[in-house]
Amino acid sequence: MEYTGGHMLLNVHIKNIALIEDANINFTDGLNILTGETGAGKSIIMGALKIGMGGKLPKDMLRDPEKEGFCQLLFFIDDESLVKQLQELGVTPSEDGEIIITRRIVNGRTMNTINDQTVTAAKLKDVSALLVDMHAQHEQQILLKKAEHLNIMDKFAKRPLASLKQKYEDCYKTFEDLRKELEEGQMDEGERKRKLEYIRFEAGEIEGARLVPGEDEELEKQYRKMVNAKDIVEAVSEVYSITGYNRNASAGNEIGRALASLKAIKGLDEEIESIFSELTNIDSLLNDFNVSVSDYMQSMEFDESEFHEVEDRLNTINNLKGKYGRTLDDVLAYLEQLKQNEAKLVQYEEYAEELQQKVKTAKKELDQAAEVLSAERKIQAKELCKRVSEALEDLSFNQIRFDMHFDRLTHPGTSGIDDCYFVVSTNVGEKERPLYEVASGGELSRIMLAIKSCMASEDNIDTLIFDEIDVGISGRAASSVAAKLAVISKAHQVISITHLPQIAAMADSHYRIEKVVKDGKTITQISKLDREESVLEIARLLGGAEITNAAVENARDMKELADKAKIH
Known part of the structure; x- marks a missing residue:
């Protein structure tokens, strides 16, 4: 099938993880369905995908602890805006538009790379979040948490809300910083006087010292010199004596005698005149040296x-x-x-x-930013609920009413003034009630699928993974879920594990997960099915272990x- 999206997951390679010895799965565009008997290892595949996307590595996950665990995800990227987002994270696709995410587990340690560049698990998660949206089995339970409804709303409307949320967050930080400063500054007159006295005591102690920047370094040099003065003076005095004129054998006296000898004969030969001149210079230099040594010795005299x-x-x-800072500048x-x-x-x-x-x-600016944000949220909530309602009708919810109820917080919080939650009525004449109070497991699965289908168009994430989105449903509802997945897969790559034949029948690519015995060991293997093999697998889902002719037909x-x- 020819790829038409902005990016997709091309291949997953898993080695030595749980029951998987070595599995290589090539996914396609459209709807990719994985099926298998209970216990065959479907959850292992999803677990390995989560590990590849930066998830935690469970203990004892390696099949053979002595060998390397390996999970690699290969993506194809053909979307300029996505490439830009990846580059902002420090990741650039190859010339062929590929991103290869690899996690190796060796001796209990995990090594993460993206296109052979070592990255942290946090970076790996950030990159994966741009490429894949995974719906795990437990994720629908977030619909039962009121606090999560606002997050869903904001994620759906992240583009129209982005600047308004940033403005609110800036105002909130400014307000909180000022409020804390005011709160910490509150004091009575007695406390004010005590603080003032203490400040003046400390300031007086510093000012009284009349500090000069850099003086500590100069004093340290001077102090070291004074501490070592005796040794220095003794050594320098000896040098002065050796090179001076105070002893018969000193260098100055000896050079003086040498000059007298040369002076007596310099008229006898022109070359001696030159030698006499050189020695005269040496005598002059030595004299200057002795003057410098004498001056230095006098400078070392102190009481x-x-x-x-x-x-x-x-x-x-x-x-x-020691009291006020590490350096003089700090003080x-x-x-x-x-x-x-x-x-x-x-x-x-x-x-x-x-x-x-x-x-x-x-506070006034914060309140204004909160009102503007809340007003736009209500507009976007209507659009989200309208789309979800339409999607739910496609999922066999007849005359459903799905809306978002907004309450107002007493005080603005980190996310604004909105305390909002989804409300639903699934039967005619029923009053709308909070979603977290009324939905059954099967209803939650379909509602989450409806929300995901609406979010997919806004997220710009082309690969959607569903881990048993069909939990708790059957019959007509199963057929409607299958149809909805097929619709989503026209614009996205969808990968889903299912136990329902209705969904498996919709597959553009069908994979079977099964346990086999190899060399006396049980392993999980994955194989892509051709059309006839897919029919037989669907028949198994329909009839169980025994596949009858009726089930096949x-x-x-x-x-x-x-x-x-799918054509329509």
Whole structure:
């Protein structure tokens, strides 16, 4: 079947997970149906898909703990907007438009890659969320949680609501920050005075030290020099003595005698004149060196009081650094903050009044943003409920009324002022009641399918996976679910596990999951069925373990009717 969508899941490769030794499944466009007997391993396939999409790895999931566990998903991408979203996550499809997600489990550790680039499990989940929408068996239970209804609503209308929600969230953060500042700043006169006294004490201690930026580093150098002064002076004095003129054998005296000897004979040969000149330069350099050494020795002369002065200053600075900051700059920055806090406390009434006004303004802006968001939600809720109602009629809910009821929160919350939930009436003359109070298991399955079918057109996710969406339904309702899946699969790739023959008959691609014994071990294997094999599998679903001729004919008729239904 030729691919026509924006992206699809082409292949799933699973190795050494639960009962799966090595399974390779090539999916197609349209409706992909997986069937199998109870216990054959259908849930293992879905579990492996969840692992591949970043889900948690259950303990003892590996078939053979000594071997590598492996799950790989291969996607084809042909959608510029999706490519852009993936690139924002740091993932770029290959030149062939492929995304390969791989999870390897070795020695209890999981390694995740996307197109051979190592990624975190969180990144893997984010990428998978753009490519696949998986409806697990338990997911319909979220319809029984009132708090989830608003999330469904917002997800459906994420594009028209995006800027309004961002505006509200910004206003909410501003209001909360100001409110907390006001709340934390509340104090009586006695407390204000105590805080002011403490601030002034700390500021006075810092200011009294008259700190100069960088002085601690200079003092540290000076202190080290003073501590080591004795050793330094002894060594330098010896150098001065060796190179000076105070001892007969010192370098200065020896060079002086050498100069006298050369001076006496320099007139006898021109070359001696040159040697005499060089030695004169050496004598001059040595003399300059000795002057420098002498100056240095004089600079090292200090009394005990000067040493203690440096030591005390360093202790003062280090004490302040221990209290108020790691560095001198930190201490000075803390002093500046103290001055600002002091100014607030000195002018507390003015500061509190200004802050209260800011809180009032922020609350007004928050309320306005909440009203605008709520109004748009109500408009979008009508559209969602209209679409869901139409989808439910296709799913054999006659004259159903499906709506969303809006209550108002006493105080705006993180999501706005709306406390909303779905209401439904499934029978003529019945009053609408909250969905979480009235729906049965089978009804929840169909309602969730209806919601998913409406969400699919808004999500821009082309691959939808349903794990037994048909729980709790049979008969006419099963046929309507099959028809709805077929309709969805015209615009999306749908992968679904089912136990219902009506749904299996609608398959564009049909796969059988079964247990087999290989080399004395039970394994799960998956095989794609041709048309006749699909008819036999549908017959099994109709009649159980024993496949009768009547069941086969009935299955063949179901398949032909499904083909005709898909044309229309």
